[in-house]
Amino acid sequence: MKNDFTPAKLTIAGRCVALGILLPMLFHGVPEAGPRFLPMHIPVLLAGFFVGWKLGLLTGIVTPLLSAILTGMPTFTPPMAFVMMFELAAYGLLAGLLYKRTKNIHVSLVVAMIGGRIIRGLAQWVLWSWLVPHLPFGWEAYVTLVFVTALPGIVLQLAVMPLIVAAVIKAYNPIDAE
Numbered sequence: 001m002k003n004d005f006t007p008a009k010l011t012i013a014g015r016c017v018a019l020g021i022l023l024p025m026l027f028h029g030v031p032e033a034g035p036r037f038l039p040m041h042i043p044v045l046l047a048g049f050f051v052g053w054k055l056g057l058l059t060g061i062v063t064p065l066l067s068a069i070l071t072g073m074p075t076f077t078p079p080m081a082f083v084m085m086f087e088l089a090a091y092g093l094l095a096g097l098l099y100k101r102t103k104n105i106h107v108s109l110v111v112a113m114i115g116g117r118i119i120r121g122l123a124q125w126v127l128w129s130w131l132v133p134h135l136p137f138g139w140e141a142y143v144t145l146v147f148v149t150a151l152p153g154i155v156l157q158l159a160v161m162p163l164i165v166a167a168v169i170k171a172y173n174p175i176d177a178e
Contacts, residue, residue, distance in 0.1 A: 009051040013059050016047035020063035020088075024073055034073065035145065038153030040064060042161065044088045045112060048095025049105070049165045056092025061085050079127040087120035105162045113157065117146045 023039035034040075044063055048056030068074055068081035075081065094112035102108060121142055147154075 004052055004054045009055055013047050013051050013055040016043040016050075016059050017063050017066065019043040019046075020059070021067045021070060024067060025071060028073055032149075035149050036152050037156060038150055040067065040084070040088065041091060041116075041153065041157060044092045045095050045109065045157065045161055046164065048092040048097075048112065049099050049108070049161075050168065051096070052100060053093045053096030056096035057089050058092070060088035060090065060092035064088055079124075079131050082127055083120055083124045086123035087116045090116040090119040105165050109158065109161050113154065120146060 020040045020043040023043065024034055027033040027037055027039045040063060044056065044060045047059035051059075064074055064081050064084035068076055074084050091112050094115045095108055098108035098111055099105065121139075124142060125139075
C-alpha cells in the first residue's frame, strides 16, 4: 500500500500551508488585492499537484483556517473562512485527483478551479442561510465576486500554474510518481 503521508510529502504540504498564509499578507496591503489575485489559491493548487489529493484536501482545509486564526484573513464573519475551507479543499482534492488520473496540468487546473468555485457557492449558500438567515444570499453578487472580481487571479493561475508545475516536475521528478 502506498503511503500518502511520507515525510517528504508532509514537508511540501507544510510549505504550501505556510506559503498560503504568507502570500495573502503581501497582497492584502493593497485594498481588494486578495479577492482579485487569489494568493491563497496558488499554494493549495500546488499542494494538490505535488503531494496528491489527500494532502491537497488537507492543505485546503488547514490553510484558510490557520490564516484566519493567525492573521485575521479571511475573516470568520460572515463565514468567509469556512467558505474558503470548502473551496480550497475542493481545489486541492480535484487538482491532485485529476492530475494523478490524467497527467494533464491544464485540464486538471481548469476543472479544479471550476469545481472549487461550485463548492464555494454551495457552501456559501448553506452557511449564509444558516448563520445569517436575515440577509438573503445573492447569487449575482457571488458570481461577480468569484468570476468578475477574481478575473486577474484566474488569469494569473491559468498563466503561471502550468509553468510552475511543469518546471518543478521536470526538475525534481515528482514525489507522487508511481
